[in-house]
Each structure stands twice: as C-alpha cells, then as structure tokens.
Amino acid sequence: MQSITILGATGSIGVSTLDVIARHPDRYRVFALTANSRVEDLAEQCIRFRPEVAVVGSALAASQLSERLKSAGLTTHVDFGEQALCDVASAAACTTVMAAIVGAAGLASTMAAAHAGKKILLANKEALVISGQLFMDAVAASGSILLPIDSEHNAIFQCLPLNYQRQPGNHGIRKIVLTASGGPFLDRDVATLDQVTPEQAIAHPNWSMGRKISVDSATMMNKGLEVIEAHWLFGAAPSQIDVVIHPQSVIHSMVSYADGSVLAQLGNPDMRTPIAHALAYPDRIESGVDSIDLTKIAQLNFRPPDYQRFPCLKLAFDALYAGGSAAAVLNAANEIAVEAFLDRQIGFRRISELIDTVLNRMPAEPVTDLDSVLAKDRSARLLASELLHH
Ligand code: NDP
Numbered sequence: 436m437q438s439i440t441i442l443g444a445t446g447s448i449g450v451s452t453l454d455v456i457a458r459h460p461d462r463y464r465v466f467a468l469t470a471n472s473r474v475e476d477l478a479e480q481c482i483r484f485r486p487e488v489a490v491v492g493s494a495l496a497a498s499q500l501s502e503r504l505k506s507a508g509l510t511t512h513v514d515f516g517e518q519a520l521c522d523v524a525s526a527a528a529c530t531t532v533m534a535a536i537v538g539a540a541g542l543a544s545t546m547a548a549a550h551a552g553k554k555i556l557l558a559n560k561e562a563l564v565i566s567g568q569l570f571m572d573a574v575a576a577s578g579s580i581l582l583p584i585d586s587e588h589n590a591i592f593q594c595l596p597l598n599y600q601r602q603p604g605n606h607g608i609r610k611i612v613l614t615a616s617g618g619p620f621l622d623r624d625v626a627t628l629d630q631v632t633p634e635q636a637i638a639h640p641n642w643s644m645g646r647k648i649s650v651d652s653a654t655m656m657n658k659g660l661e662v663i664e665a666h667w668l669f670g671a672a673p674s675q676i677d678v679v680i681h682p683q684s685v686i687h688s689m690v691s692y693a694d695g696s697v698l699a700q701l702g703n704p705d706m707r708t709p710i711a712h713a714l715a716y717p718d719r720i721e722s723g724v725d726s727i728d729l730t731k732i733a734q735l736n737f738r739p740p741d742y743q744r745f746p747c748l749k750l751a752f753d754a755l756y757a758g759g760s761a762a763a764v765l766n767a768a769n770e771i772a773v774e775a776f777l778d779r780q781i782g783f784r785r786i787s788e789l790i791d792t793v794l795n796r797m798p799a800e801p802v803t804d805l806d807s808v809l810a811k812d813r814s815a816r817l818l819a820s821e822l823l824h825h
Contacts, residue, residue, distance in 0.1 A: 747787045
C-alpha cells in the first residue's frame with residue numbers, strides 16, 4: 436500500500452492523480468493533500484479522500500479549511516506555509532510524493548522529498564530546471580526513485596532500456612526526440628501574435644492543463660523547459676535532444692537508437708496515463724484512459740520547430756548550453772513574464788523579449804549550492820519585474 440502526498444492537489448495534475456487513486460483503493464491511500472488558495476476545492480477533496488494532513492498557503496486559508504473540515508466531522512490536521520509542505524513531502528508515514536505544484540514555488544518541497552528518499556512522481560518540471568544537478572545528486576544520495584510525469588519524459592522513460600535507471604550510460608541511444616503539439620498559434624500569422632489574448636493562449640488544442648503551462652505551450656517555453664528536464668533526467672547531452680512538432684499529440688516522444696530503430700510511446704492526450712504508469716511502476720494499472728484508435732486518427736504529421744515563431748525554445752536550448760545559473764534565470768524570468776501576460780500587462784511577444792533581456796543582463800555563472808541558485812532566481816525575478824515597467 437503506497438501512502439501518497441499530493442503537492443498541488445487542486446491543480447490539473449493533482450485532480451487527475453486523485454482520479455487514478457480513486458480507482459485503486461487497494462493500492463493507494465492519501466496521506467496529505469496541499470493547495471495554495473483554493474480552500475473549497477481542497478476541502479471537498481479532503482472529505483472524499485480523508486488525508487491525515489492538509490496544507491494551504493496562508494494562515495487565513497488554514498483557519499477557513501479547519502472550520503470547514505471540523506464541521507464535516509474530519510480530524511485532518513491542517514497546516515500552512517512552505518515548511519509544512521516540506522514536512523508532508525518528507526514525513527515517515529508517506530512513501531510517495533506527487534510533485535505537482537506549479538513553478539519555483541514547488542522547489543523546496545520537491546527537494547525535501549528527494550532528500551528523504553521518497554518515491555517522487557515529478558510533474559513540477561520547473562523544480563528540476565532550477566536545481567538541475569543538485570536535485571539529481573539529492574535523489575542519488577537518498578536512493579529516491581524518480582519517475583517522470585510529463586507525458587514526453589514518461590514516454591521516453593518507457594522507451595528506454597529496462598536497465599537504464601540502474602546503469603545509466605549510452606546503451607546505443609542516438610537521440611531523444613521530444614514531440615511538441617506547437618500549441619494554439621502553430622499556424623497563426625507571426626505578425627499578429629501580439630494581438631493574442633490570454634484566453635486564446637490558454638486554449639490548448641489537445642491538452643487540458645493549468646494556466647501557466649498552457650501559456651508555456653503557446654510560446655513553446657514548455658518544450659524548452661522539457662529539453663532541460665530531459666537533459667537532467669536521462670543524462671542526455673544537449674546535442675542529443677531533438678524537438679519535433681507533431682500537432683496530433685499522439686506520439687508522446689521517442690528514443691532513436693544506433694541501429695536505426697526508433698521507439699515511440701503512443702496514447703490519447705490524457706495525463707492519467709503517465710500518472711498511472713508512474714504510480715504503479717513497474718506494474719500496469721487501469722487509468723480510465725481509452726486506447727487510441729489509429730484508424731480514427733488516420734494521419735500523424737511532423738515538422739521541425741521554427742525559432743522565429745517560437746524564440747523561447749531557442750532561449751531554453753541556449754540556457755542549457757550555457758549551463759550554471761542560466762536555466763534558473765530563464766525559468767524565473769519566464770514565470771514573471773507569463774504572469775504579466777496573463778494579467779494583460781504585456782503582449783504575447785514581449786514574453787520572449789523580456790526573458791532574452793534578463794538572460795543577457797545576467798550571464799551564466801557557476802552554481803554550487805541551493806542558496807546560490809535561489810539567489811539567482813530572486814535577482815532574475817527582480818530584474819524581470821523592473822523591466823516590465825520600462
Ligand atoms: P495548476 O495551476 O492547475 O495547479 C497548480 C497547483 O499548485 C494547485 O494545486 C495550486 O493551488 C498549487 N500552487 C500554486 N501556487 C502555489 C504556491 N505558491 N504554493 C503552494 N502551492 C501552490 O498546474 P498544473 O497542474 O497544470 O501543473 C502543475 C505542474 O505540473 C507544473 O509544473 C506543470 O508544468 C506540470 N505539468 C502539468 C501538466 C498538465 O497537464 N497540467 C503536464 C505536464 C507537467 P491552488 O489550486 O490553491 O492555486
């Protein structure tokens with residue numbers, strides 16, 4: 436029986452995780468659920484899944500949740516703040532952590548799970564992008580099992596040799612090929628991109644996701660973050676990672692081998708598949724997702740990405756090649772820019788311009804510990820916020 440903490444339970448990944456868990460009460464029980472501000476959603480999840488602990492973002496939210504749970508007759512312990520997130524991610528009573536907080540806000544708790552040797556289901560790609568080697572070192576030192584939730588990385592994991600995790604190395608791997616849908620603006624006239632609204636940007640053609648990752652998909656920064664994520668997860672050199680646009684999102688990613696074989700994982704675009712895979716690994720369980728019917732899909736299309744249309748993808752590759760603090764700076768500037776776009780402070784094309792300027796003003800420097808990474812994250816946020824008002 437796995438005892439699970441879901442960091443970010445009220446989000447898109449959190450809700451899909453609970454959907455899979457509910458199908459297998461014999462295998463999984465919920466130890467802790469966390470949210471930031473959506474108290475009512477979290478209360479309903481607590482009433483249904485009866486966790487031992489629930490964590491929210493503020494003292495006010497905690498007192499509202501406590502009231503609500505008490506009146507429903509629950510004894511769930513309610514806490515708030517970053518330390519409480521770290522506590523539920525590293526508690527002895529928890530075996531498995533779904534890391535599904537969005538953005539850098541999830542870094543400390545995901546890191547706490549890594550230090551505590553938990554089985555980590557990693558959705559929060561930003562945490563790995565920021566902390567890179569430090570996170571992978573923590574996983575290796577504690578003996579954590581790290582399983583990717585991002586559908587692309589989960590697909591790659593499934594296409595890698597069985598002994599890959601125990602003996603990382605070449606294994607005849609030529610390339611890791613990440614597929615990308617291209618998002619809602621794949622065929623839109625580039626000259627009109629500055630007129631797009633947040634509503635249009637978050638209307639993803641294939642996937643239903645949170646707001647931030649949806650904008651990242653529209654700029655293709657999401658794919659850029661995934662390139663960096665793939666580098667760390669699979670020990671792949673930047674030149675070994677390719678991106679191909681595949682608008683149907685049926686092939687979730689591929690591994691190309693020295694003998695000319697290309698292995699791909701296919702499925703409907705539903706995050707319950709990678710979630711069920713990682714929860715049950717190495718077993719296979721029912722996820723609620725139907726198998727794809729290839730005769731109905733009829734066509735699979737592919738094309739190379741266009742850096743004119745998607746400058747964020749190029750910025751991410753450049754940051755990966757630059758190494759050191761560059762990826763943390765890229766991520767921080769992106770979080771500020773996306774928030775400003777969602778708040779209608781800047782146009783869509785300004786997102787990449789802002790990140791580019793921040794990266795130019797903060798050249799890559801070596802980072803040796805989490806404090807220096809976090810200092811870079813803070814400086815990049817500050818600089819990006821200042822630039823917003825110029
Ligand atoms: P959502 O925005 O839907 O959910 C985010 C979750 O994090 C919510 O539970 C939210 O709480 C919580 N949260 C937000 N800010 C904070 C904070 N400051 N402190 C603590 N908790 C916080 O995001 P998604 O589920 O879409 O994405 C989560 C992660 O998974 C991201 O890193 C994303 O890149 C990754 N991912 C998502 C995919 C998807 O299909 N959605 C696919 C692959 C990866 P509240 O509800 O109270 O705001």
